[in-house]
Amino acid sequence: DSGVTQTPKHLITATGQRVTLRCSPRSGDLSVYWYQQSLDQGLQFLIQYYNGEERAKGNILERFSAQQFPDLHSELNLSSLELGDSALYFCASSVGTGGTNTGELFFGEGSRLTVL
């Protein structure tokens, strides 16, 4: 158990809909990262937050948005869903902007989104 909690674990929805994925980082971790993993692709970095503020942005679509709240939990909002958005969405956390001295990320179990 990494200490990172993601909900829901599974989600099935229709095209055009909107969903919210939630992540609670490890206790004491200030950074939260969101990654997308499709069947045919590796982990794609979406966005990072540090202590409530956006820190880095990757290949995140305009239809997607995220935020980190004062209690450090984070939400990833996916709207106008398309079939291609079906994927595993992972949240990871680390202590600071660079994590521990090793920069290690701790991953949650992921939220599997299926868009029909």
Next chain:
Amino acid sequence: GQNIDQPTEMTATEGAIVQINCTYQTSGFNGLFWYQQHAGEAPTFLSYNVLDGLEEKGRFSSFLSRSKGYSYLLLKELQMKDSASYLCAVGLNDYKLSFGAGTTVTVRA
């Protein structure tokens, strides 16, 4: 952009040794990471190299050559439970990790 290459698949027999190579060309370098990911599960941290050379951790070792943009993960005395995807990742200057597509290792009896 970031370019991280590793083989798609490798197969080996139980008790054998497998070496997974990773080459990278990235804008920035803050260490080379290896993660293990079993199907449908979260990636878990295996190793970290920031200086050139070999880091050994039990049955797993990781090597880095920064001048060559090259790393490998060596798995010794393979066990069935080692069947998984192994992800090479480069730490970038803004402390995010850029991942390769992963190498699926299948261990056969």
